[in-house]
Amino acid sequence: MAELGFVHLGFGPDAVEYTEAWEEQRRVHAARFAEETGDTCLLLEHQPVYTAGRRTDPAERPLDGTPVVDVDRGGKITWHGPGQLVGYPIMKLPRPVDVVAHVRRLEEALIRTAADFGLETTRVEGRSGVWVLGDPAEDRPRLGGLSLDFDPRTADEEFDPRLNGPEYAPSNAGQRREDRKLAAIGIRVAKGVTMHGFAINVNPDSTWFDRIIPCGIRDAGVTSLSYELGREVTIAEVLPVVERHLKDVLEHAELQPRAPRSAAG
Numbered sequence: 001m002a003e004l005g006f007v008h009l010g011f012g013p014d015a016v017e018y019t020e021a022w023e024e025q026r027r028v029h030a031a032r033f034a035e036e037t038g039d040t041c042l043l044l045e046h047q048p049v050y051t052a053g054r055r056t057d058p059a060e061r062p063l064d065g066t067p068v069v070d071v072d073r074g075g076k077i078t079w080h081g082p083g084q085l086v087g088y089p090i091m092k093l094p095r096p097v098d099v100v101a102h103v104r105r106l107e108e109a110l111i112r113t114a115a116d117f118g119l120e121t122t123r124v125e126g127r128s129g130v131w132v133l134g135d136p137a138e139d140r141p142r143l144g145g146l147s148l149d150f151d152p153r154t155a156d157e158e159f160d161p162r163l164n165g166p167e168y169a170p171s172n173a174g175q176r177r178e179d180r181k182l183a184a185i186g187i188r189v190a191k192g193v194t195m196h197g198f199a200i201n202v203n204p205d206s207t208w209f210d211r212i213i214p215c216g217i218r219d220a221g222v223t224s225l226s227y228e229l230g231r232e233v234t235i236a237e238v239l240p241v242v243e244r245h246l247k248d249v250l251e252h253a254e255l256q257p258r259a260p261r262s263a264a265g
Contacts, residue, residue, distance in 0.1 A: 009044035048081035060213035075186035082202030171206035173221020180223035
């Protein structure tokens with residue numbers, strides 16, 4: 001595969017407003033499709049913003065009317081902002097594009113990144129992204145004194161964790177020893193070229209996630225490298241590690257088009 005180039009759009013006080021980065025994605029996407037540039041990964045921090053993918057349910061959005069940017073990627077609603085490293089790999093892949101394989105490669109690069117910092121992460125079946133696994137259900141603290149068999153988040157379809165205080169907040173999943181997402185992935189493929197990508201939580205204010213149902217998942221939460229490692233980790237520390245693993249995984253991938261579905265017998 002061709003060499004992957006990196007472009008730093010802005011970090012810290014130069015964090016990028018979301019729609020500006022989205023417009024830059026579209027510009028680079030058009031250039032990549034036209035073979036005017038090579039595979040490129042945009043790396044940045046965003047100013048605080050909620051973005052909603054195509055599958056977002058209205059009930060997962062902020063209750064207080066906080067603005068949400070509707071975007072053309074897959075997945076559901078999430079938050080981007082300071083302390084979170086965002087990457088948008090814009091790459092030409094064989095058609096028909098194997099989207100799942102592309103997502104798995106991004107997950108692999110981020111799993112390796114976390115491992116370099118001493119944090120074991122993994123995938124969770126049916127849920128994209130990179131996860132820190134919680135304790136077995138029977139070993140976790142009881143919510144509200146109730147057995148987890150009666151966890152209202154899973155037993156009551158109308159239960160809304162956003163209305164029930166910090167006990168159920170996504171940002172407190174680590175205290176509850178539940179599964180918690182370290183990095184989210186949501187992509188789009190147009191004309192055989194990828195857009196959007198990943199966001200790994202380095203040292204954000206995770207309470208931003210408490211206003212929404214992150215990724216539409218009610219029975220798990222979010223975490224960060226700083227929280228899991230018990231020390232302050234910075235974007236500057238993580239940036240070169242992410243770049244190294246993205247290059248290693250993406251440049252050495254044996255790219256194949258999506259296998260055709262077999263006809264029903």
